Amino acid sequence: MKFSCEKALLQAAIAVASRAVASKSSIPALEGILLEADTQLRLTGYDLETGIRTTVPAEVTEGGMLVLSARLFGEIVRKLPDDVISFSSEGYLVNITCGMSRFNILATDAEDFPELPSVEEKNDFTIPREKLGSMIRETIFAVSDNEARPIHTGSLFEVEGQGLTVVSVDGYRLALRREPISRQDGAPAFSFVVPGKALSEVEKICGESEEEALVVQGDRHVLFRVGDTVLISRRLEGEFLAYRQAIPQNSSIQVVGDARTLLTTIDRVSLIITDKLKSPLRCVFGDHVLKIATKTGIGDASDQCPIDGDGGGLEIGFNDRYLKDALKAAPTSSVRLEMSSGVAPCVIRPAEEGTDDFLYMVLPVRLKAGD
Numbered sequence: 309m310k311f312s313c314e315k316a317l318l319q320a321a322i323a324v325a326s327r328a329v330a331s332k333s334s335i336p337a338l339e340g341i342l343l344e345a346d347t348q349l350r351l352t353g354y355d356l357e358t359g360i361r362t363t364v365p366a367e368v369t370e371g372g373m374l375v376l377s378a379r380l381f382g383e384i385v386r387k388l389p390d391d392v393i394s395f396s397s398e399g400y401l402v403n404i405t406c407g408m409s410r411f412n413i414l415a416t417d418a419e420d421f422p423e424l425p426s427v428e429e430k431n432d433f434t435i436p437r438e439k440l441g442s443m444i445r446e447t448i449f450a451v452s453d454n455e456a457r458p459i460h461t462g463s464l465f466e467v468e469g470q471g472l473t474v475v476s477v478d479g480y481r482l483a484l485r486r487e488p489i490s491r492q493d494g495a496p497a498f499s500f501v502v503p504g505k506a507l508s509e510v511e512k513i514c515g516e517s518e519e520e521a522l523v524v525q526g527d528r529h530v531l532f533r534v535g536d537t538v539l540i541s542r543r544l545e546g547e548f549l550a551y552r553q554a555i556p557q558n559s560s561i562q563v564v565g566d567a568r569t570l571l572t573t574i575d576r577v578s579l580i581i582t583d584k585l586k587s588p589l590r591c592v593f594g595d596h597v598l599k600i601a602t603k604t605g606i607g608d609a610s611d612q613c614p615i616d617g618d619g620g621g622l623e624i625g626f627n628d629r630y631l632k633d634a635l636k637a638a639p640t641s642s643v644r645l646e647m648s649s650g651v652a653p654c655v656i657r658p659a660e661e662g663t664d665d666f667l668y669m670v671l672p673v674r675l676k677a678g679d
Contacts, residue, residue: 309345311368312367312395313393328355328509343375345371349363357505357542359425362537363536374402375420397415402415427524427529433491440510445637446637449637450476463504467497486666521534556646560648561593561619563615567640567641571635581602581604587604590623593624595618597614598615602628624675634656638668639665644657653670653672655668655669
């Protein structure tokens with residue numbers, strides 16, 4: 309194998325492929341990156357659950373395949389001078405030169421590297437990369453980390469008509485985002501669940517480009533093609549929460565607030581809440597004012613925030629982090645909070661009537677007299 313490549317391009321490609329490299333594996337090759345050179349240079353990382361393959365512009369003069377330690381290869385390239393890197397191999401001995409720097413390291417046989425799964429196309433859709441990234445970013449915080457319900461350790465992708473809905477749930481909260489997508493009229497509806505770990509990597513490689521990303525559903529896997537990078541992940545199997553039935557439809561109390569102001573107020577009051585000293589936020593929704601207070605072993609704190617509407621004095625408790633996560637993710641500056649009692653969920657929607665591009669639901673915490 310022999311090729312030359314700009315350092316910055318190769319470094320970026322290594323960083324992308326490394327995201328799917330196993331940190332520790334009984335198969336040593338999985339701790340490395342597979343390099344394939346023919347008419348182009350491809351780098352692949354695979355941990356048997358998620359695989360990432362990216363293509364990098366390079367001048368290939370001799371083809372070949374081999375596996376290099378992801379950690380060592382990445383560190384070498386990162387610390388080389390900003391110049392063209394020359395790469396050549398003879399057997400398993402690899403020579404890397406750049407300027408006056410030279411490295412000779414050992415590679416592994418490419419035959420030891422498992423093949424990425426092939427994704428038989430059942431259904432697909434395209435969506436702008438930036439939009440896909442934002443939908444993942446604004447829902448992934450509610451993915452469960454409880455392996456007792458594996459299906460909820462991922463996000464549901466639901467394609468119906470000309471729309472895509474992404475939903476995450478963890479038993480205490482729900483996050484939902486909707487966006488229109490271009491599809492042929494009459495195309496069948498379909499859905500699948502993608503592990504949160506894989507989606508976290510998809511979000512990172514999406515960037516802010518308006519270029520289209522392709523999403524392909526296979527029998528057991530799902531493929532995301534973003535520019536020159538392909539990510540393949542296994543799908544999660546099981547019955548996802550019937551989220552439509554879980555969302556309250558007719559809430560007697562509705563107030564509107566500025567998401568940033570609400571977040572800042574909650575953040576201040578939460579300063580005395582720690583991992584060791586946990587306490588719910590006591591929220592009282594009054595006439596055009598929301599009063600928030602909490603008390604822990606190191607003291608107490610309270611603050612107020614203006615809202616539009618009358619909460620009728622409703623008193624309700626919340627986990628501070630769950631409320632903050634939802635308000636941080638909300639893609640609009642103004643939000644509507646819908647509630648019906650101190651033990652019913654709080655639903656956060658866009659303040660503007662008739663829009664449904666996001667919805668967050670947070671379950672309340674029961675308040676004790678001393679809280």
